[in-house]
Amino acid sequence: MQRTSFAEMECPIARAVDEIGEGWCLLVLREAFKGARCFAEFEERLGIPPSTLTRRLAGLCECGILQRRSYQSRPPRDEYELTEKGAELLPVLLLLGEWGNRWLAPGGALIVPVEPKTGARIEPVLVDRATSKPIRAGAVGLGAGPGASKQLRTSLRAPVRLASAPEAMSSTSSGSDPGT
Template sequence: MQRTRFNSMDCPIARSLDRVGEWWSILILRDALGGMTRFEEFQKSLAIAPNMLTRRLTALVEAGMLEKRRYSTRPPRDEYVLTERGRDFRPVLLSLLAFGNRHFAPEGASVAIVDAKTGAPAEPLLIDRLTGRPLASPDYDLAAGPAATEATKARLAARSARLLGSDI
């Protein structure tokens, strides 16, 4: 079955999902951000079939999230190292972790975000880099960007009309 592609859509969320939206890809990035680089490490951590892991690693390399580097010539062996783009995915993973702990872990958190020096619990918060203010409604909203198509402008205008007077 051919997967639907989102890479040509106008939406940045759809384009991101096209690159990393498959769950194995997100888990591979989780492990890469945890320091794993080798095929065998990913396979052991995820209990994933080798052919699926090969496809996902290849896709992440093509998406610019990982870089394939040869670490042994005899036998030929490669490692997969996060690129800057891959490292930029860290806040997304931390947000997913916090969301999962909050909404899908009735038994409690199995993984927690903590201050590395003190061990104190930490809670992710998305902020505006320019002002340092939390990106919370009603202070922030979505708007058409300079590259928005007419369809995107219309979708966002309809969204604003629906949400007028309510919190996002």
């Protein structure tokens, strides 16, 4: 069954999901960040069927997230490394992991990001670059960007606020106002 492509949708989330939204792709990226380079390393670490791995690696290379490089000619062997585009996905994966630890690990965090030299826990958050305020539901809206079509600019003439802040968030946000 052919899946629907989101590549032409006028939404950056849809376009990102089109490239990396399949579960195996995210796990391949996780392993690439952990140092996997060769097909056999990905296959062993993930327990992924070879045909699926071949497709995922090819797709990630095709969209410029990984690059494939030959490191041996006889027999032919390739390695895969993150591109700049791929490396910029690290915060996304770390935030996804933080969300998973909070909501899907009832016994406590499973794997946590740490500072490599000290082992001190790192707690990734998404913040606004200009104000350093955390980005939370109810505290951000969407507006049309410079690449938006006329139709999208019209529909986003006034910013669309994204979700009101749930009560649970305001009671667990260590006293900070989720609307700020």
